[in-house]
Amino acid sequence: MPQDETPTSPPRSWVEIDTAALGHNLRVSREASGCAIMAVVKAGAYGHGLETIARFLESEGVEFLGVANIGEARRIRRAGVLCPIYLLGATWELEREEIVARNVTPCISTLAEAQSFSDIAARHGVTLPVHIAVDTGMARGGFLPADVAASLTEIEKLPALSIEGIASHLSSSDEDEVFTNIQISLFSKTVAELGGSSRFRWIHLSNSGGILAYPAGPCNLARPGLMLYGISPIPQFQEKLQNVMSLKSRVSLARTVPAGHSVSYGRTYVTTRPTRLATVGIGYGDGYPRSLSGKNAQVFIRGQRHPIVGRVTMDQIVVALPDDSPVTSGDEVELFGANIPADEVAALADTIAWELFTGITPRVERIYHGVAPL
Numbered sequence: 452m453p454q455d456e457t458p459t460s461p462p463r464s465w466v467e468i469d470t471a472a473l474g475h476n477l478r479v480s481r482e483a484s485g486c487a488i489m490a491v492v493k494a495g496a497y498g499h500g501l502e503t504i505a506r507f508l509e510s511e512g513v514e515f516l517g518v519a520n521i522g523e524a525r526r527i528r529r530a531g532v533l534c535p536i537y538l539l540g541a542t543w544e545l546e547r548e549e550i551v552a553r554n555v556t557p558c559i560s561t562l563a564e565a566q567s568f569s570d571i572a573a574r575h576g577v578t579l580p581v582h583i584a585v586d587t588g589m590a591r592g593g594f595l596p597a598d599v600a601a602s603l604t605e606i607e608k609l610p611a612l613s614i615e616g617i618a619s620h621l622s623s624s625d626e627d628e629v630f631t632n633i634q635i636s637l638f639s640k641t642v643a644e645l646g647g648s649s650r651f652r653w654i655h656l657s658n659s660g661g662i663l664a665y666p667a668g669p670c671n672l673a674r675p676g677l678m679l680y681g682i683s684p685i686p687q688f689q690e691k692l693q694n695v696m697s698l699k700s701r702v703s704l705a706r707t708v709p710a711g712h713s714v715s716y717g718r719t720y721v722t723t724r725p726t727r728l729a730t731v732g733i734g735y736g737d738g739y740p741r742s743l744s745g746k747n748a749q750v751f752i753r754g755q756r757h758p759i760v761g762r763v764t765m766d767q768i769v770v771a772l773p774d775d776s777p778v779t780s781g782d783e784v785e786l787f788g789a790n791i792p793a794d795e796v797a798a799l800a801d802t803i804a805w806e807l808f809t810g811i812t813p814r815v816e817r818i819y820h821g822v823a824p825l
């Protein structure tokens with residue numbers, strides 16, 4: 452192919468990812484939990500870029516990377532990451548061959564699943580490490596506490612599995628202290644009855660909320676996700692964490708429109724006087740939620756917050772400026788980040804920071820500070 456000599460423009464919208472802040476938040480998860488860390492990198496490392504973040508976290512010495520599916524594990528392995536990978540949920544039959552072939556550690560929810568993994572591993576001539584999942588009140592998977600002892604006895608007879616860990620998952624660690632304590636007690640009791648640390652190399656339960664607000668109990672491994680990416684699910688711990696991701700764009704146009712001028716689709720906003728407006732090149736096609744329309748959501752330009760007026764469109768939003776504003780075409784705009792917290796934007800959009808982060812679309816370029824991108 453002939454080389455493309457056409458000049459390349461800077462990106463219209465981008466996220467900046469501060470890996471030093473990610474490293475800080477990793478140290479906070481280590482200190483708060485007192486555990487080894489399974490860094491959760493599912494959903495493209497919560498939108499931060501799967502391969503680059505997995506490589507960075509491996510270099511920071513995490514014990515495991517946690518993924519949602521084998522496709523994510525495949526991408527991480529192809530990026531040259533050797534760190535153990537754990538699959539956070541139940542699997543179905545046609546995923547298991549590759550899980551075994553790539554030596555990814557699954558969690559086991561049923562005897563049938565265990566049997567199937569053992570058969571495949573035996574065929575491959577390998578022993579597959581697995582963790583036993585216990586359902587203490589989330590119901591996405593795992594053995595019920597009453598059944599786990601008998602099932603474990605059966606699983607231990609399977610020739611090609613080695614039981615390396617036991618796990619459960621907190622359903623409400625950021626909203627229900629009473630139920631979270633019930634889950635922690637139930638898991639502690641279950642693990643103790645099964646033999647505790649003499650039987651399991653890894654014992655794990657906590658997500659970010661659990662790590663920040665609850666004791667580790669019998670656990671020696673913790674599974675932080677959101678907190679690594681700079682947001683505490685429980686506001687009182689936010690100050691411990693550093694901002695990792697900033698979503699940015701640029702002003703494409705700034706000018707004054709007359710009084711009585713309607714703004715954006717559906718004309719939900721009409722100026723009451725001559726108004727200076729800035730058009731910014733980002734919209735729901737970039738993952739900036741359309742549900743922010745009409746919510747007085749703000750953006751940050753030249754050191755100040757400014758409100759969005761009218762609906763968020765696919766590729767552009769309109770921001771109202773003071774009459775004497777110096778804001779002009781080309782100015783950088785922060786949609787969320789160090790100055791406008793992502794959880795504030797998520798709440799206005801009637802969602803959560805997890806969804807806001809994972810919703811940033813591929814059109815938005817990821818720019819890394821502190822590591823070379825892959």
Ligand SMILES: *Cc1c(COP(=O)(O)O)cnc(C)c1O
Pocket residue numbers: 491493539620657658659660674675676677678684
């Ligand atoms: C996503 C997930 C986590 C991480 O949760 P955060 O709330 O983002 O810290 C931990 N464990 C399991 C099983 C998960 O699915």
